[in-house]
Amino acid sequence: MRFRTQLKNTRTFFKLTASLSSLGKVCWMRLEYNVVRFTVIPDQGTQVWAQIPVDTIFEESSYQLESNSDAINIEINISLLNRALRSTFGASSSQLRLTKKDKVPLLALTVLTTEWTEGNMALATNEATPQPPASGPTAQNEVVGDRGARERETWVTQEVPIKILHEDVVESLHEPHCPDPDVHIILPNLMQLKGISDRFTKLASSDSKGRQPGIVAADQATSTTGATALSTNIAPKLELSANMHGKLRLAIATDELRIASVWSGLVNPPLDPAHITQDQYSQLPSERMREAGDDDEAGWAKVRIDGKDWSRVLSVGRLSPKVVACFINETALVLYVYLPGSWNGEESCLTYYINSFTT
Amino acid sequence: MTTLALSLGPPALVRLHDVLICLSKFSDTVAIEAEHDLLRLSALNSTKTAFASFACERALFFEAYSFTVPQSTAGSGAGDRFYCQIYIKALLSVFRGRVDRNKDTAVERCDMELHEDPQQTECRLTVRMICGLGVIKSYKLTYEPASIQHAVFDRSRSTNQWIADSRFLRQIIDHFSLSAEQLDMYSDSGKAVFTSFTTKIMEGKEVLKYPVHTSVATDKRDFEEFLVEDNMHIAINLKDFKAVVAHAETANAAVTARYTRPCKPLQLAYEFEGVAAEFTIMTRGEVESDTAPSLSRTAISQLSQRQTTAAPIAVRRVETPRAPSQNAQMPPPPPRARPIRPLNGTSTQEHLSLSTASEQPTASALSMEYDSLFVPADDDRQWDEMNEEEEEPQDILGWDASGRPDASEGTLRDEEPDFPKMGGKRKREAREEMGIPPTQRMSQVRGFGLFD
Numbered sequence: 076m077r078f079r080t081q082l083k084n085t086r087t088f089f090k091l092t093a094s095l096s097s098l099g100k101v102c103w104m105r106l107e108y109n110v111v112r113f114t115v116i117p118d119q120g121t122q123v124w125a126q127i128p129v130d131t132i133f134e135e136s137s138y139q140l141e142s143n144s145d146a147i148n149i150e151i152n153i154s155l156l157n158r159a160l161r162s163t164f165g166a167s168s169s170q171l172r173l174t175k176k177d178k179v180p181l182l183a184l185t186v187l188t189t190e191w192t193e194g195n196m197a198l199a200t201n202e203a204t205p206q207p208p209a210s211g212p213t214a215q216n217e218v219v220g221d222r223g224a225r226e227r228e229t230w231v232t233q234e235v236p237i238k239i240l241h242e243d244v245v246e247s248l249h250e251p252h253c254p255d256p257d258v259h260i261i262l263p264n265l266m267q268l269k270g271i272s273d274r275f276t277k278l279a280s281s282d283s284k285g286r287q288p289g290i291v292a293a294d295q296a297t298s299t300t301g302a303t304a305l306s307t308n309i310a311p312k313l314e315l316s317a318n319m320h321g322k323l324r325l326a327i328a329t330d331e332l333r334i335a336s337v338w339s340g341l342v343n344p345p346l347d348p349a350h351i352t353q354d355q356y357s358q359l360p361s362e363r364m365r366e367a368g369d370d371d372e373a374g375w376a377k378v379r380i381d382g383k384d385w386s387r388v389l390s391v392g393r394l395s396p397k398v399v400a401c402f403i404n405e406t407a408l409v410l411y412v413y414l415p416g417s418w419n420g421e422e423s424c425l426t427y428y429i430n431s432f433t434t
Numbered sequence: 435m436t437t438l439a440l441s442l443g444p445p446a447l448v449r450l451h452d453v454l455i456c457l458s459k460f461s462d463t464v465a466i467e468a469e470h471d472l473l474r475l476s477a478l479n480s481t482k483t484a485f486a487s488f489a490c491e492r493a494l495f496f497e498a499y500s501f502t503v504p505q506s507t508a509g510s511g512a513g514d515r516f517y518c519q520i521y522i523k524a525l526l527s528v529f530r531g532r533v534d535r536n537k538d539t540a541v542e543r544c545d546m547e548l549h550e551d552p553q554q555t556e557c558r559l560t561v562r563m564i565c566g567l568g569v570i571k572s573y574k575l576t577y578e579p580a581s582i583q584h585a586v587f588d589r590s591r592s593t594n595q596w597i598a599d600s601r602f603l604r605q606i607i608d609h610f611s612l613s614a615e616q617l618d619m620y621s622d623s624g625k626a627v628f629t630s631f632t633t634k635i636m637e638g639k640e641v642l643k644y645p646v647h648t649s650v651a652t653d654k655r656d657f658e659e660f661l662v663e664d665n666m667h668i669a670i671n672l673k674d675f676k677a678v679v680a681h682a683e684t685a686n687a688a689v690t691a692r693y694t695r696p697c698k699p700l701q702l703a704y705e706f707e708g709v710a711a712e713f714t715i716m717t718r719g720e721v722e723s724d725t726a727p728s729l730s731r732t733a734i735s736q737l738s739q740r741q742t743t744a745a746p747i748a749v750r751r752v753e754t755p756r757a758p759s760q761n762a763q764m765p766p767p768p769p770r771a772r773p774i775r776p777l778n779g780t781s782t783q784e785h786l787s788l789s790t791a792s793e794q795p796t797a798s799a800l801s802m803e804y805d806s807l808f809v810p811a812d813d814d815r816q817w818d819e820m821n822e823e824e825e826e827p828q829d830i831l832g833w834d835a836s837g838r839p840d841a842s843e844g845t846l847r848d849e850e851p852d853f854p855k856m857g858g859k860r861k862r863e864a865r866e867e868m869g870i871p872p873t874q875r876m877s878q879v880r881g882f883g884l885f886d
Contacts, residue, residue, distance in 0.1 A: 101642060152642040155611065159646055162609045179644065230625075230651040231609050236644035 076239070077141035078106055079172040081134035085163035087394065087414070088132040091125070092157035094391040094425075098123055102153035103245065107146045113425075114248070115153065120384040124250050125425040131414065133171075147173070148240035151182060159233035162186045166231075176234065184233040251428045253409055256401035257360045257376035260317045261342045262410075265392030268325070271336050272313060272389065275327040276382030278334065279311035312432050313385055316377035317402055319343050319365035324375070327382070344399055376402035378431035388427050396425075406431055435551040436516050438468045441498040442544040449495075449685070449707060451529040453488045456681035458522045459673070460486045467582050468501050468516040477522070478583060483716040484674045485585035494708025497543070516550070519580040520559065528561050528573045539565045548577075585714035587701045592692035594666070596626070597658040600682035600689055600704075607676055611646040617672040618719070621662045625651045630672055658688060667719045668696050678702050678713050685711075696720060 082088060091113070095102055099117035111132070113125040129138055140147065163169040166186045174183045262268060314326040321343060326335035346359070356362065367374030391398075391412050401409040410427040442450060453475060457464050461477035468474075473496075476487040492499045503514045529544075543564040550557045563571040606628050610617075614630035621627070632645040654660040682689045685706035693700035696719030703712045 150642060155642075155646050158611055159648075162648075176647075181647075227653045227656050229653070229656075230649075232647075232649045232651075233609070234647040236642065236646070238642060 076143075076147060077139060077173065078147055079137070079139045079170065080129075081137040082132060082163060082169040082171055083130075083134050084132055085160060085166070085169055089157065089160040089163070090393045091127070091132070091414075091425075092153050092160060094393060095123060095125065096154035096157050097387040097390040100152050100154050102151050102156075103240065103248070104149040104151055105146055105245070106140055106142075106149070108140060113153070116248070120381065121388050121427055121429045122251075123388075123425055123427050127414075127423050131423050137170075144242045146242075148242065148245045149173075149182070150238040150240050151235060155235050156182065159184050159235055162231045162233055174234075180237050180239050181234045182237050184231075184235070186231040186233070188229045188231065189227065250426070253401075253407060253428070254403055255360050256409070257364050257404045258317045258319055258402040259343060259346075259361055260319075260321070260323060260400055260402075261344055262398040262400050263323065263338050263341060265389055265396075265398065269386060269389040269392055271325060272382065273386050275313060275325065275334055275336075276311070276386065278332065279327045279329050279382070311382060312379040313382050314377060314379055315385075315400075315402075315408065316375045317341075317400065318367070318369070318374045318376070319361055320369040320374070322369075322375075323400075376404040378402060378405065378408045378429070379434065380408065380429055380431065384429070388429065391425060391427075403431075405433065435549060436503050437501070437550075438516060438546075438548040439498070439500050440473070440496050440546050442495075442546070443497050444541060444543075445707075446495055446497070447529065447541060447544050449709065451526070452681060452684045453709070453711075454522055454526050454529065456677055457486055457488070458526060459677035460484055462522060463519045463580075464522045464525065465517065465519045465580055465582050466577070470501055470514060473499070476582070476584070478585075479674075484671065485583075485714045486677075487584070487712045487714075489710045489712075491708040491710070515582075516548075517580050517582045518548075518550075518559075518577040520575060520577045524575055528563075528575070538567050539569045541565050585699065587692075587699055587712075587714045589692055589701070591694060592701070593694050594662040594668075595690065595692045596660045596662055597688055597690045598656070599658070600679055600685075600687055602652075602656060603679045603689060604683055606650045606652065607672075607679055609650050610648050610672065613645055614648065614672050615645075616669050616718075617675050618667055618669040620667045621654065621660070621664055622651075623664070624654055626654050626657065626660060626662070627651045663695075666695060668693060668700065669718045670700060670715050674713070674715050675702075678711075681711070685709075687711075693717060 095113055095115050098121055099115040101115070103112075103114040103116075105112040105114070109129055111127045111129060113127070114123070116122040129135055162184070163186050165188060167189045168187045170185045172183050172185075174181050311327055311329055314328070315324070316326075317323045321339055321341040323338040323341055324335055325337075326333070328334075343361075343365075346356070346361075364374050364376065388410065394412075394414055396412045396414050398413070399411040401411070403409070408427075408429040408431065410425075410429070412425040412427065414423040414425075416423075454464065457475060457477040460479045463477065465476045465478075466473070467476065471492045472489050473492070474487060474489045476485065478485045490496070501516070503516065541563045545560075545562040545564065547560045547562075548557075557577070558574040559577050561573040561575065563573075565571065610630040613632065615632045616630065618629040618631060619627070627649055628651075629647070629649040631647055678689065682704050685704065687704035687706045690703050691700060692703070696717055698717060699714050700717045701712060701714050703710070705711070
């Protein structure tokens with residue numbers, strides 16, 4: 076078993092791991108010859124299945140993978156990997172490899188930085204610091220002369236402990252199957268959407284704090300039937316709905332307040348005609364939804380989602396992706412998150428599966 | 435009656451706040467020690483492995499400073515110093531956010547006063563903030579008497595030294611994981627390597643909770659000065675190091691580290707705007723057996739604490755600026771000098787009671803001083819394998835609680851060279867008289883033919 080590669084686009088890799096770690100710490104990372112898959116399945120809440128082509132984050136020419144099963148399955152604390160990747164900022168080369176130390180398998184990140192990122196240290200030292208206690212003036216001048224002209228090398232090694240998963244273990248893990256969506260729509264700017272969602276969640280939860288008993292009672296009924304059963308979670312649920320006429324509505328309702336934001340003029344992307352015949356196309360639930368008028372409430376598909384969980388999902392906005400939201404009315408919301416540069420091209424895609432809470 | 439009155443301008447006030455923040459990372463209380471020409475703020479952590487001290491110079495740091503002690507006490511042991519200690523959080527809350535130049539009521543001057551009179555029942559530290567628009571804020575803080583302890587560190591004996599810009603050190607720290615606990619330093623062929631690690635023993639199953647192991651190898655030339663023995667690992671608490679670097683960065687200072695070898699104290703020092711900062715931190719690590727076979731016992735540092743009456747070498751050393759070249763040429767201490775420890779000091783009563791809990795005061799202080807074959811009668815622990823760092827005995831700093839003023843500085847240096855010589859003679863005498871001392875283990879003397 077062997078894995079070694081040079082990294083590229085480490086900012087993307089860093090942001091990707093940051094987004095994944097917001098959902099859960101334990102990540103299943105599957106290295107294949109052409110793609111790298113990241114899967115986070117938390118005990119509660121949204122799960123994410125990501126598929127990244129090797130050359131998005133790794134230098135393809137240096138990518139080495141050897142395994143009997145044509146893939147290496149790793150369990151890793153993704154937030155530790157994320158933290159380690161910070162060391163690659165401003166680096167001239169970064170290498171990631173599988174290794175072992177004291178019988179503990181590791182993912183070792185080796186970073187070479189040829190210059191400190193924050194300017195010239197020697198110059199700053201010379202100007203700004205008071206004379207160090209034990210160095211005479213002559214000595215310091217010599218030292219500065221030496222330091223100024225040279226490119227300096229710093230090696231950083233980060234050893235992240237991992238667990239190797241056997242192929243048998245991961246065999247039972249499958250990506251969820253969903254019915255065809257009722258509505259598919261491209262989400263507006265995620266920063267704006269997150270800002271408004273967070274604001275709504277905050278308003279509703281500060282409202283519920285004062286009146287907790289009532290809310291708890293109402294919510295318990297919800298969670299016993301709720302698919303993901305966030306039983307202890309009394310956070311109010313956001314209502315997200317969309318239609319096939321480019322409209323998205325975000326709303327929240329508690330006993331005391333009812334707020335909604337509506338976006339219009341969004342795009343309902345066409346499905347890839349290569350995969351579906353014309354006949355099937357007209358049979359799709361989304362086409363039936365399209366037939367409903369713009370103002371017809373029947374043309375809207377709605378899901379109820381946990382505000383905090385949704386906020387964690389939207390943290391993927393840091394990658395500035397394009398997001399297609401697929402609504403399965405009252406059942407689930409599936410987000411296809413495409414990284415920039417891979418839109419409709421190489422399938423660099425994160426898929427989020429969000430269950431809807433029933434009312 | 436002892437009185438202390440001082441005034442601080444806004445810049446010094448900010449500095450003082452930074453200093454208190456830094457001290458609060460070591461202890462809950464700050465010890466305040468007033469002398470005629472300086473005010474020292476210090477803190478000692480609860481495990482007594484780290485001691486932080488800031489000496490503020492009268493002329494440079496303060497706008498006004500006056501300190502008087504009654505004549506009667508001046509002659510007694512306490513000397514012309516005054517000690518007290520204050521809860522840091524109380525003091526911090528007084529200084530927090532006081533210098534905001536944009537506000538009309540920003541602090542323009544801070545006056546602090548302290549009158550201690552045995553006749554008076556209420557003695558308080560009074561802090562008055564003179565603010566803009568005629569606003570005056572007064573605070574009265576309680577303090578308590580304290581016996582001031584200083585960690586002992588003899589700079590002239592340190593054999594390893596580096597100087598680095600605090601921002602450079604900060605950039606090294608930035609790579610470490612937040613949960614890392616220890617910092618290991620060593621140098622290897624042109625590289626200075628800093629490694630963060632955690633000694634916590636992890637359960638086998640929770641592999642993913644293992645800490646990340648980070649090592650940063652920098653070029654020696656990134657240091658202003660780097661004179662360190664190759665391949666000698668020395669480890670300190672990362673939290674302490676972070677606290678020092680964070681403060682040094684606010685002061686924009688270059689940090690000097692001095693140390694001798696593992697399990698001996700390390701000192702980080704820097705100066706800024708009339709303040710001399712010194713952090714004496716106990717180190718851990720393995721003493722290399724090939725260079726000093728008889729020394730490869732961590733118990734040495736424990737022994738040193740039990741010394742009670744040995745001459746207090748090295749009190750605190752006033753900054754004596756030396757050219758680095760001079761340092762480089764500084765001859766290595768005589769071979770026997772290193773075993774004797776560069777750290778030497780008198781233990782305080784408090785300290786004694788702590789450290790003797792598990793050990794018996796055995797034999798004579800003399801025999802232990804030199805780490806000969808003699809071992810304490812019942813201290814079995816030091817025979818345990820010492821390869822595992824987590825099993826090392828907790829090291830504790832040595833102290834000087836003599837309360838002596840710095841005036842003795844000049845004579846100290848003269849005494850030092852005598853010490854090893856004198857010690858060697860006495861040791862020889864001891865050997866001749868005692869032959870094999872009664873404290874020696876039978877297992878130890880086997881192999882010499884006598885007891886086989």
